[in-house]
Amino acid sequence: MIKNFAGKVALITGAASGLGRATALLFAEHGAKVIVSDITIDGGHETVKMIQDKGGDATFIECNVANEESVNTLISKTVETYGRLDYGINNAGIGGIWTATHKYPTDNFEKVMAINTTGVFMCMRAELEVMTKQGSGAIVNVSSVAGLSGFPNNVAYAASKHAVVGMTKSAGLEYAKKGIRVNAVCPVFTITPLVTGMFDVIGDDMKDKLEASIPMKRFGKPEEIADAIVWLCSDASSFITGHALPIDGGIMAG
Numbered sequence: 001m002i003k004n005f006a007g008k009v010a011l012i013t014g015a016a017s018g019l020g021r022a023t024a025l026l027f028a029e030h031g032a033k034v035i036v037s038d039i040t041i042d043g044g045h046e047t048v049k050m051i052q053d054k055g056g057d058a059t060f061i062e063c064n065v066a067n068e069e070s071v072n073t074l075i076s077k078t079v080e081t082y083g084r085l086d087y088g089i090n091n092a093g094i095g096g097i098w099t100a101t102h103k104y105p106t107d108n109f110e111k112v113m114a115i116n117t118t119g120v121f122m123c124m125r126a127e128l129e130v131m132t133k134q135g136s137g138a139i140v141n142v143s144s145v146a147g148l149s150g151f152p153n154n155v156a157y158a159a160s161k162h163a164v165v166g167m168t169k170s171a172g173l174e175y176a177k178k179g180i181r182v183n184a185v186c187p188v189f190t191i192t193p194l195v196t197g198m199f200d201v202i203g204d205d206m207k208d209k210l211e212a213s214i215p216m217k218r219f220g221k222p223e224e225i226a227d228a229i230v231w232l233c234s235d236a237s238s239f240i241t242g243h244a245l246p247i248d249g250g251i252m253a254g
Helices: 018-029 041-053 068-082 106-134 155-174 193-213 222-233
Strands: 009-013 033-038 058-062 087-090 137-142 180-187 244-247
Touching: 009 018, 009 068, 009 106, 018 033, 018 041, 018 087, 018 222, 033 041, 033 068, 041 058, 058 068, 068 106, 087 106, 087 222, 106 137, 106 155, 106 180, 137 155, 137 222, 155 180, 155 244, 180 222, 222 244
Parallel strands: 009 033, 009 087, 033 058, 087 137, 137 180, 180 244
Antiparallel strands: none
């Protein structure tokens, strides 16, 4: 049974669409006050409206997770708005480009790492500072199955998501005695704007091959990943920390 999150505050980055939006909606459904954060302003406000239309409490705060000042402002405004921070969902990320490693451009590699890795680090660091003072909290970082295995023709994305898993395990160990749990989810291809944009690039034949490679023979749904994220923040998972959870239709079992 999922805990009632009444009185709790959840922050979700990358919440203007896709997985982040689904997660924000689910936290609100379970009673949490939600900080919706994204670099996309219109989409962020739309997520807030969706929550408020259902009677929930949500606030949008713009943030570029690759910018340290922007991240610190996000966390300080969260505490100013709701007085605390119970759950940090570090979801904002980009996909990088598809090309052979020997052709991968340095500028794109650095951009992917800045958002997917450094962004997660800076958000987690700021969240942990608040949670350490509270003596409680839970963080879920969004990695990928590409953080657990190789991902041909996208070395930057694989590198960034492997780093997220490493940071998650390190922080999970570090804060286990301080009332703070840190976990990660590792989804396979999930139908979000990020992934559908990738499908447009790689074409239908490759898309079909990717789908066929998943034992359940389908892609994930944002709501399925959101369910796992919310569960990892609930008391139902109170003895789980430092874990990277595949949500992958069975692909990592092979």
